[in-house]
Amino acid sequence: MTAAGPEARSGMDAAPAERLDRFMGRANAAYYATHDPFADFTTAPEIAQAFGEILGLWAAVTWDLLGRPDPVLLVEAGPGRGTLLADALRAIGQVAPGFAGALSVHLIETSPRLRAAQAAALPAGWAARATWHDDLARVPEAPLLLLANEFLDALPIRQFLRDDAGWTERHVADGAFVTRPAPVEEIPLGEIPTGEIIEVCEAAHAFVGALAARLARHPGAALLLDYGPATPATGDSLQALRAGRPADPLAAPGEADLTAHVDFLALANRARAAGAAVHGPLAQGVLLTRLGLFQRTDRLARGQPPARAAGLIAAARRLAEPHRMGRLFKALALCHPDCPTPPGFEP
16 A cells, blocks of 8 residues: 655755655654554554564564574564564463573564563563663674564665666655656666656665574574565555544654565565575465464353354454455564474475
């Protein structure tokens, strides 16, 4: 879904202009610092308890495949309210006590408001042992299992346009797009039809490259879940949600959540170049089904009142069915080169 914004204006426009990625980064920083994002959108961990539980057990099984490094870091990037990690830790404690005893918890989060919510959400005893970081660079160098759900889509993008005169780049001025000449060395490579837009997320490339380099140095794995096409696509995917409804992404910066589709193929190539093994991208619905989403949901539904049981099953179907979140959302696994294929990604 793309939220339509104002039409691009000529590069001769005299208004001060800000490059799109800088505008998006500034707007999202203000939004997350001052708003409860879950009043505007709902992510998979908030939809179904089983989502976080099976991701936690994915990390436990993958830790076993890695040879059970001890100590090991369990890291979440963009932990939201802390729901995913809370569900994951509860399941790990019940099913994989060895992993629970070896791990320390680390959260990559910049918002003080969300850090407080995450600390409150963690199971008893875990908040006091958890460490928060502003970015991946501050997470200690060690074996790790990293989870990231709807983290990459909020990282700022650049948009390049090709027309008959060549390449330009989108900037923002006075609530509208303006175009400026694109620096030659920063123009994306590849055959792009005239009139098309190509998006580049330098922050996502930097994050995945740094993460993959760590995984090449230490035993570990990462599971990244987000939305976007499995193959390269052109077009404008920038969108905004305000009060739970689509909004103009250029209006009232800091009052809406801005996101864009994730280019999974580009990130997979970046991870391989940095030395990690890559599995996927795989449709989220396929992965969750393979990991036992519906079996776990059935167990949770047993003994519940009929309406509650039906709600649990409906939530699982929302995450996995192709015409809902199951196909648009993808999963990408990055691993140490010696790690066997992680759960759910088997051929």
